[in-house]
Amino acid sequence: DIQMTQSPSSLSASVGDRVTITCRASQNIRIYLNWYQQKPGKAPELLIFAASNLHRGVPSRFSGSGSGTEFTLTISSLQPEDFAVYYCQQSYNTPPFTFGPGTKVVVK
């Protein structure tokens, strides 16, 4: 099975900051990497699919990049509503379609 890791596990930031989260896969997953945002008590929401494609309705301050085994999610200017937990998920080839352990973005 493909294992996913994320770093950092938690970060503190202020409104307006540029935030970068890294996700790594245990093997080459090409561009089959997706990002989700989850707020307390809510279901996850899709932000980015296939490494760099913004899901409809997602603000353009979110962007994704990478391929192979290393990927990044960037928030160009953090907004108050962006404090949440972010998960990567690989969708390469066959199941299981594992999630990363998550990165919590908290107020500095």
Next chain:
Amino acid sequence: QVQLVQSGAEVKKPGASMKVSCKASGYPFTSYHMHWVRQAPGQGLEWMGIINPGGGRPTYARKFQGRITLTRDTSTSTMYMELSSLRSDDTAVYYCARDTNFNYPDYWGQGTRVTVSS
């Protein structure tokens, strides 16, 4: 609009079974696979399995093999996830989530909280 409405919270005893339902609407039911994902309290997302509502055998995460059964009822556009031999560490919120046909989900149910406690 796409909606996934899950059944309500449950409390179960260790060793019992649970069955969560997920009623889909707003799209052709048999055209999209469904993922099941769970989240233990304060923990991350854990992928459990996927089912093709159009037929075929579901695929389960190795961890749940032998305890999980995913089924569907096309007459009511409802998916089911059954987990047996429950333990306290099965306490979690269980989500159904519609696949995009590219192995990742876009729409999620509201979640069903299941507590396993003696």
